Amino acid sequence: MTDIALFGTSADPPTEGHKAILKWLSNRYDWVAVWASNNPFKAHPTSLDHRMTMLQLLILEIDPVRENISLNRELSSPRSLETVQTAREQWGDEVNLTLVVGSDLIAQMPKWYRIQDLLQQVQLLIVPRSGYPIKEEHLETLRQLGGQCAIADFTPPPVSSTAYRDRGDISAIAKPVEDYIHREQLYAWHKPVPTQ
Ligand SMILES: Nc1ncnc2c1ncn2[C@@H]1O[C@H](COP(=O)(O)OP(=O)(O)OP(=O)(O)O)[C@@H](O)[C@H]1O
Numbered sequence: 001m002t003d004i005a006l007f008g009t010s011a012d013p014p015t016e017g018h019k020a021i022l023k024w025l026s027n028r029y030d031w032v033a034v035w036a037s038n039n040p041f042k043a044h045p046t047s048l049d050h051r052m053t054m055l056q057l058l059i060l061e062i063d064p065v066r067e068n069i070s071l072n073r074e075l076s077s078p079r080s081l082e083t084v085q086t087a088r089e090q091w092g093d094e095v096n097l098t099l100v101v102g103s104d105l106i107a108q109m110p111k112w113y114r115i116q117d118l119l120q121q122v123q124l125l126i127v128p129r130s131g132y133p134i135k136e137e138h139l140e141t142l143r144q145l146g147g148q149c150a151i152a153d154f155t156p157p158p159v160s161s162t163a164y165r166d167r168g169d170i171s172a173i174a175k176p177v178e179d180y181i182h183r184e185q186l187y188a189w190h191k192p193v194p195t196q
Pocket residue numbers: 008009010011012015017018100101102103104105127128129130155156157158159160161162163
């Protein structure tokens with residue numbers, strides 16, 4: 001069976017953390033599908049189109065170049081269940097689908113749209129995130145909802161999109177993404193200061 005990793009991200013903007021996750025997944029799965037999506041629990045200051053473009057730039061930054069990572073715009077949905085249904089239609093029944101989430105998300109996952117249906121249709125890979133220890137009680141809740149959970153044996157760098165948006169932390173951002181943000185003046189950090 002072909003193993004496909006499904007990795008959705010707000011990508012607002014995509015960071016070195018996302019890049020590390022993609023690289024790690026590409027070494028372990030036959031195929032890695034990534035997309036930018038809106039999160040029903042968040043506001044997104046940047047358009048989905050810009051976020052998809054930045055993700056594409058990030059994929060191209062992975063060294064050496066990976067042939068098994070694709071940007072799958074059609075998988076974008078605020079609801080992961082809809083994403084997984086689209087993926088199933090696309091790849092059929094003869095593939096294993098693994099949904100990838102960071103450990104910061106597992107406490108809120110029980111509130112996701114039709115979570116039991118979602119957990120029936122995918123395996124879950126939890127990527128440890130610095131500052132978000134994986135608690136047994138959260139794993140147990142997911143298992144009771146039908147989740148089959150595995151935990152990745154690596155921790156990506158401790159960066160976040162918020163650190164870039166709020167503090168302009170460029171250590172979080174790959175150079176081509178930073179250049180794109182600058183060119184398109186996407187975040188307050190890069191918008192010209194109005195003259196008086
Ligand atoms: N540095 C990281 N370590 C582990 N997991 C991460 C990391 N960055 C992102 N993720 C995971 O990748 C997915 C997409 O994350 P997202 O795009 O929300 O990034 P973020 O940095 O958390 O953004 P924001 O700061 O805007 O909330 C989530 O499952 C998240 O947990």
